Amino acid sequence: MKSFLYALLMLVCGALPTFAAPPITCQAEASGHLQGFDADGSFIYWSMFTNLVKTDFAGRVVAERPVDPHHGDCCVHDGKVYVATQNRTKERRGVFINVYSCDDLRPAGEFTINFPFEGGIDGITYADGFFYVGEGKPKDSVQPFNWVHKFTPEFVAVDKIKVPGQTTYGIQTITFAHGFFWLGTYSKERTYQCAPDFKLVTHHEVDISVGAFALPKGPGGEPRLMVARNIKKENGLWTASAAPAILKDGRLVMEK
Structure with a gap:
């Protein structure tokens, strides 16, 4: 899951005196852009609009499957990939958490979210025994806050957390x-850094709106994240890249 400091990157980073992690380019492509990604220490899982992709840390495709749009952000927990899905197909329209096996991305379950999300869902992570799912907003919403929903591992709702901030499309x-x-x-404000109780710590200019996961800390113990970026190709399809960011003097900045 995203809170792990991944063993593979420990090995890679330990060989470099600057603790740098190499940039990564996903070698898959999709008809819609990246929505989120996560890693399990050996592989990276990229949730694109219509494709779920598993790559190694060089970006080489290991497994891939088509998915219904719109698959959103994803997180890895206990050998499975959990995806926050606002399904827009006529046959399956609704809000779901889709689950896939990390081994080969085969479907491994689905949870229907039965209460209304006006703007859909997108962000998802796992921490301390619970899943946290971000609620979306309509593009023109003037709501000065955002909702994050807390669920048990069986996706029973246990809390609804308000995070102040004017955003487009929510979390x-x-x-x-x-x-x-x-x-x-x-x-x-782009990126919100929040304490474990979701109290706002600060905002950052580095944009993690299409995905981030933990990297080993820097040489001075600084928090580090691998941050995704979208790439639109000349053929009209999308792929993505990722590069490390580090928290220095209270500011999240891209590593050089």
């Missing part, structure tokens, strides 16, 4: 890393 991605929740949004 896009969530990751729990280095003792903080990191929320990716489409807003001028």
